[in-house]
Amino acid sequence: MNVVLCPDSFKDALGANAAAHAMAEGVKRACAEASVHPCPLADGGEGSLEALISATGAERRELEVQDALGRARLASWGWLARERTAFIELAEASGLQHLSSAERSALHTSTFGVGELFQAALDAGAEKALLLLGGSATNDAGAGMLQALGATLTDREGNALAPGGAALAELETLDLSGLDPRLASLDVEAAVDVDNPLLGKCGASAVFGPQKGATPDDVATLDAALARFADVSAQALGGDLRELAGAGAAGGMGFAAASFLGATLKPGIEIIMRQANLPALIEQADLIITGEGRLDGQSLAGKTPIGVARAAKRLGKPVVVLAGSLGDGWQACFDEGVTAAFALADGPMSLDEALPRTAELLSARCEGVVRLWQGRLTASGG
Incomplete structure (x- = not known):
């Protein structure tokens, strides 16, 4: 049997x-x-990294990164050497579980630490990355991740933007020339378990912002800020994925993964079942x-x-x-x-x-x- x-x-x-x-x-x-x-x-949410490491025999690696509030924390990621594949769980760096209820601040939390994990994967020689998007404390549409990977986001006066989604309302220029060139050949799949677009009443800020500490006024602020980010991104990229199903996942990280990393968004359970x-x-x-x-x-x-x-x-x-x-x-x-x-x-x-x-x-x-x-x-x- x-x-x-x-x-x-x-x-x-x-x-x-x-x-x-x-x-x-x-x-x-x-x-x-x-x-x-x-x-x-796992389905792409909490515990997905653990499930992937267990199922594939991948090596667990650790890296000191910034958490969602910019503090140092030791984050795990997985390295499957035989397939040159990195397993990156957003929540390891920028997870809601690492913040107390009083610390939750959807206006200011950042995905910078996720970008640091990507840098480690590239340094290891990764040719493919599986990005697991559940459990985020963030609502910055991946802007922090892009900054960690070399992009420059500045306001009208040329000042670098502060961390967090709210600061994107002041975005004037998005310079991608400094992005790590190794990203161009990195094959990325992003595990999502929602089909929300980036903006609007079904978007990242409205649906998921409140659980990350956003008040109704904060939701409006964040939605407008992410709309500004989407506008400037469209100018820089020549394409606009704000309506893509799953773009609103993990505070808009689905949008960033698809737009800037060329990621394919797939149900997390399908990705993990295949790897296992x-x-x-x-x-x-x-x-x-x-x-x-x-x-x-x-x-x-x-x-x-x-x-x-x-x-x-x-x-x-x-x-x-x-x-x-x-x-x-x-x-x-x-x-x-x-x-x-x-x-x-x-x-x-x-x-x-x-x-x-x-x-x-x-x-x-x-x-x-x-x-x-x-x-x-x-x-x-x-």
Whole structure:
């Protein structure tokens, strides 16, 4: 019996690696002779770098960079030497999780540290980079990243712009002549899990700014500033990608990645499944078990269990989803290839009670699923 275990993280409880380990323990209790293939995943958001390093055997490297507020922090990135590929997670440098609630300032946070990670990748000889865009604390449309890579952004008086999205309202000149020339031959893919444009009521500032500390007035300020950046960028580049689906991802970093790095924007789960060679594992599997903290109607937008289910459906393989909770509209997931879905709780319990028991509950559910699967095979003579 070949079982593939490909969970995402269970937020605030277990990382994807730990979740896969707990699942494997349950499978082995039910069927000691089962061939178990752990394959931790992520959808481009928090934990994606960890999943890629685990799945590919990439080397973890560390670099001191600026965080979103310009302070020094040690950021990790991945180096897959055999493919000359760098894994760069925006949140490692400019992530919201590194700021306290009081420090969140969408007007002033910067992606400068992401540019520093790109510089390290280029210095290592990278020919390809996978940029993971979830979890940002920033709303500067990648302007800080460009500054770190050698671009010059100045106001009407010729002064360099201050960090952050709000300062882009004063942008007069965007000089790209100093950009690192090695970027021209770097093949970049950016993992996104949203399709928002850069501007407007569905744009980066309006939709994601508030969670980064932006007030309604700040949102208006930022949207106008990013519009100015898009105008000046269009003049410098001769093209305008502000309406591109995903341009608004990570405070507009999708716009910068596509416009200035020539990046292709793709759903994060597709990129990570490909790097993890998951399609080949699915092809050999008898059963696939995946999961994450919550399964609901919004999971169809590109969350890990649905990406796995869609890939398995193409090969006619069964998929079971184990979730911390099942929310509104979760039944729509059956149409995407999910065979069955179960919540982890084994009785009435609060979230505070459930979180420390996540590994135990996940292992127990996997044991139950495999025992049921074996019973099905026995009944059918398989």
